[in-house]
Amino acid sequence: MQQQTKEERVHHVFENIYNRYDKMNSIISFQQHRLWRKDVMKRMDVSSGDHTLDICCGTGDWTIAQAEAVGTDGKAVGLDFSINMLSVAVKKKMAMQLKQVEFEHGNAMHLPYENDQFDYATIGFGLRNVPDYLQVLKEMQRVVKPGGKVVCLETSQPTNQFFKPIYYFYFKNIMPFFGRIFARSYKEYSWLHESAKDFPGKEQLACLFKEAGLTNIQVKSYSGGAAAMHMGEKQYVEDE
Template sequence: MMDQEEKHERVHHVFQKIYKKYDAMNSLISFNRHKSWRRQADQIVSAKQGDKVIDVCCGTGDWTLSLAEAVGPQGRVVGLDFSDNMLKIAQAKLEASQLENVTLVNGDAMELPYEDESFDRATIGFGLRNVPDYLTVLKEINRVLRPGGTLVCLETSQTKIPVYRQLYFIYFRLIMPLLGKLFAGSYKEYAWLNESAAKFPDQKKLTQLFLDAHFENILVRSLMGGIAAIHRGTKPLDDKSATVDRK
């Protein structure tokens, strides 16, 4: 089994290489559904004017900029990623947007460079499956959230529908790496993204990880038959029991 340091180095190499065509490939391999999924996630985030938000594993910054528009000039959004090449794309988008309430940070999701209770909301989109340890990152996000703050995670998942499940894994295992080779010259990198998706916890297991990281009021929204999902958790105001809401 790959250890944490090895996974960190491998994932860093992947995103340092695929950054130039990352956005185009996301649209291609998801049939452009990732944009609709993020809009649904935005609704669940429910960012308000003046909020302070951290977008962990922000990649090329699309969700970061969307959140910045939602919180307005009085709010603040931090986009954090460990790939400086991905952040270069995000920086170019930021400059084109003329938004002034965004800070892009080259940092590690496993050890967020912020004090406890620094943010009102947090997001992580298609990044949790690539970190060395899922629970460590969820606990770190919980730490930097204020009591009552929310985390929204948009991520691939494991569909349970017969036949559809088999087709999904054939697509991810065989077709997606070929698309990566044809359109981005990156077969091995997209083969890794398939591997990371295949090993990622299903909705039930990820819900338990949210609970283990001390989130409560867990909401789960399955997307496109379960091939992706949105999980939302709230940092408790006190020690009351956690609940799960499935939609």
């Protein structure tokens, strides 16, 4: 039998868990993800009229938070390759009657946008799912305007020696168990452990941001290093 690529596997996972995703997010993170997202939005300081892009937007909560921040003079675009995850996002947009948000189908590895289009490009719990982290960061850097920001909120590797074993035990054993009980998807929630265990730690990810051409990199750790935000800026090119 042919081996599934990482991209095919990830696609399959999210096409299947889309209708339980929001509920499960709150269960497996003990609601912490809401606090992390709120803090990241505060640090981003989005202005009314800005144009934002949220890739791997899933069911759209971060895109919608951005749409609220940019207001009706701005625009927030959410992009994802799972039609089912996007269908949940579109329902939320309709229910909230938000005109300034668009959800689009596409692949984070090859963003369907011209260079220098957005004030912000964000990715929330999406980077660890893509086949090539650096390529996606380069794509995000490409589509933001000079002075614009690339922001990633993702699980990370805890550095606290006491917390570390608890965290890994939880991810490996408890979380897939929650997945089985609450979402009837043991296999899909095992993927979260696999993708999170191999994901770069804070310093490594900051190096990838640098390699993607971003500067002024800020890092903020959450919940003992269980998650982290990285934010970098696209430099202005000096006139010759």
